[in-house]
Amino acid sequence: MAEHPAPIDVGAILAEIRDGIRQRRANGLIDQANEPQLSDVDLKRLLAEVEATRVVSVHWPLHGETLPQKVIATLNKVVRRYLRWYINPIAEQQNAANDAIVRTLHGLVTTIDEQRAEIALLRARVVELERERQA
Numbered sequence: 001m002a003e004h005p006a007p008i009d010v011g012a013i014l015a016e017i018r019d020g021i022r023q024r025r026a027n028g029l030i031d032q033a034n035e036p037q038l039s040d041v042d043l044k045r046l047l048a049e050v051e052a053t054r055v056v057s058v059h060w061p062l063h064g065e066t067l068p069q070k071v072i073a074t075l076n077k078v079v080r081r082y083l084r085w086y087i088n089p090i091a092e093q094q095n096a097a098n099d100a101i102v103r104t105l106h107g108l109v110t111t112i113d114e115q116r117a118e119i120a121l122l123r124a125r126v127v128e129l130e131r132e133r134q135a
Contacts, residue, residue: 043109051102054099
């Protein structure tokens, strides 16, 4: 015959969880643990920096001041034209990867914003429920 497990006391478990939350809140551990590492302003600034540098250009301007510099610049332009078939696909792949990364980062920032708003609503709801319970 199979033995039946002892019934779970859900009320006792919930009371234990509530007590743990109250203790953590009293010790200030809850707010410290949920504090974001980067502020919204820092996150948006970093995202703008990534956005500004996402395009890789293989067509840097080549200039020369003196005659030897102009000769070297001209030689570099010729070499660039002959290696375009090799360099341009690499730059296009890098630009595609950078674009995917930036889109992903935008999605993550949006998700973080939504989660922070949801956490704020849940915290407000917890406070409201605790007030109702105490009343």
